[in-house]
Amino acid sequence: MHELEKVDSGPDSKIPRDFPGRPTIGTSAKPTRRPSHRAGTRRTTDSTSTISAQPTGTRRIAAAVRLPPDEGIYLTQHVPIRRPHIVHAEKDGGFRMCIDYRALNRITIKSRGYHQIRGAVEDCHKTAFRTRYGSYEYLVMPFGLTNVPSTFQMTMNDIFRELLDKCVIIYLDDILIYSRSREQHLRDLDAVFTLLHKNRLITKGSKCDFLKQELEFLGHVVSTEGVKIDPKKIKTIQEWKPLTNLKELQGFQGFVNYVRRFIPNIARLSAPLTDRLKDHNCFWWGEKQQAAFDQLKIALTSPPVLRISDPDRPYEVVTNASDIAIGAVLLLDFDDGLQPVAYESRKLQGAQKNYTVHDKEMLAIVHAFKTWRCYLTGADVTVRTDHKSLQYLRAQPNLNPRQIRWLDFLESNFHYTITYKRGANNIADALTRPTAHTAAILVAQTNPLLTGLFTHSYKIDPFFRSAIHQPPPDLILISAGV
Numbered sequence: 001m002h003e004l005e006k007v008d009s010g011p012d013s014k015i016p017r018d019f020p021g022r023p024t025i026g027t028s029a030k031p032t033r034r035p036s037h038r039a040g041t042r043r044t045t046d047s048t049s050t051i052s053a054q055p056t057g058t059r060r061i062a063a064a065v066r067l068p069p070d071e072g073i074y075l076t077q078h079v080p081i082r083r084p085h086i087v088h089a090e091k092d093g094g095f096r097m098c099i100d101y102r103a104l105n106r107i108t109i110k111s112r113g114y115h116q117i118r119g120a121v122e123d124c125h126k127t128a129f130r131t132r133y134g135s136y137e138y139l140v141m142p143f144g145l146t147n148v149p150s151t152f153q154m155t156m157n158d159i160f161r162e163l164l165d166k167c168v169i170i171y172l173d174d175i176l177i178y179s180r181s182r183e184q185h186l187r188d189l190d191a192v193f194t195l196l197h198k199n200r201l202i203t204k205g206s207k208c209d210f211l212k213q214e215l216e217f218l219g220h221v222v223s224t225e226g227v228k229i230d231p232k233k234i235k236t237i238q239e240w241k242p243l244t245n246l247k248e249l250q251g252f253q254g255f256v257n258y259v260r261r262f263i264p265n266i267a268r269l270s271a272p273l274t275d276r277l278k279d280h281n282c283f284w285w286g287e288k289q290q291a292a293f294d295q296l297k298i299a300l301t302s303p304p305v306l307r308i309s310d311p312d313r314p315y316e317v318v319t320n321a322s323d324i325a326i327g328a329v330l331l332l333d334f335d336d337g338l339q340p341v342a343y344e345s346r347k348l349q350g351a352q353k354n355y356t357v358h359d360k361e362m363l364a365i366v367h368a369f370k371t372w373r374c375y376l377t378g379a380d381v382t383v384r385t386d387h388k389s390l391q392y393l394r395a396q397p398n399l400n401p402r403q404i405r406w407l408d409f410l411e412s413n414f415h416y417t418i419t420y421k422r423g424a425n426n427i428a429d430a431l432t433r434p435t436a437h438t439a440a441i442l443v444a445q446t447n448p449l450l451t452g453l454f455t456h457s458y459k460i461d462p463f464f465r466s467a468i469h470q471p472p473p474d475l476i477l478i479s480a481g482v
Helices: 055-065 102-107 121-127 148-159 182-198 231-238 246-258 266-276 287-301 350-354 357-371 388-395 401-413 427-431 435-443 448-460 462-469
Strands: 074-076 085-089 095-099 129-131 134-138 168-171 174-177 214-217 220-223 227-229 315-321 325-334 337-347 380-385 415-420
Touching: 121 134, 148 168, 174 182, 227 231, 231 287, 246 266, 246 287, 266 287, 266 325, 266 337, 315 357, 325 357, 337 357, 357 380, 357 388, 357 401, 388 401, 388 415
Parallel strands: 315 380, 380 415
Antiparallel strands: 074 134, 085 095, 129 134, 168 174, 214 220, 220 227, 315 325, 325 337
């Protein structure tokens, strides 16, 4: 491993020169750390054939497997179990060996995570794979085993437990360090690197970024302004071709659900598409589906920036319900006013469409609290609804069993106050009201100019002019000239 001073000597280093700590960053020998990872199986595994590699991949495989056993992650063995492998290129120009462990995963006894990283000696032979240079097995946890993610996540949580949600967020091998000032950030970096050094964990310098105002993390862009969708994903949406089968529709809907917190009216916009998912035997694409697809692409390519949650500020939840959907907005009161943290909406299912207006509006509140439970538990929350009777929910004398269950959930888990806000001023109203329904209401209103035009036309039309002067009995009724 290289000391910080050595890593920081080049002009292209990403580590701040005024960093006070002493972290180690490098790529040398893998240390023996913590308990061993077990790959317990129900029966013996079978061997499979190898996969031909391209010349570039062959050179990389040779470089990896020819490392001395105490510096690499492989150990030459003559074992009956062998797996095919491929080489996967990474963003920084490096590579990763990917072994086909599907057969082993099918018979592995699933676990919920252990505090272990290194492979158990008695299980190393199960990870064996075969190359043109011989057969090898892993000494540490390889990429692709079924229990490895949970094992690694539990290990990282155990190591960084004292910093989690204070200045560190960890997802597997991605570590995000956040601070309110540069000085505090340097102290937080020192604490993180101290734990890495203490537990002999190695970081890869080419994958590290320091002192950034904006960076990519788990498919999102996190900045001082808030969280937004990764621009690369927006480009993918723009280039998304029309859907031709059910599998493509499922893939598109999966992406829509992944970014649903960014889109205010996602349930209403995607309703024609989700309806198509119900029929697993037939794929049908009409004008409504194409219109919904186009509207979703527009909405997804111009998403708002969501503010990062701050538990020290008061939360506000605005909810609404319609005949087809429920929706909510999670807001925080910042210095520049209320700002959105997340949006949520979904279609009403089955019998829910037959609920009374009161129950639909109450369901919207319950769904919002279930969705944002991680934010709202223990916080003082103001709920705003356009259904006036809900502000007296706690004093309502006669509750049906469903309402009792909902009220018990709210009362036993949250501190909240329900207030009334007219629908015209309700930000969540747009999450549930289809544009077509609103347009139909507007068209149904009578235009006085149109009525006058009808009256004038009756007077000059030969048939109606005579009918008005001598109307046939019981066939025509004339009122106000119409």
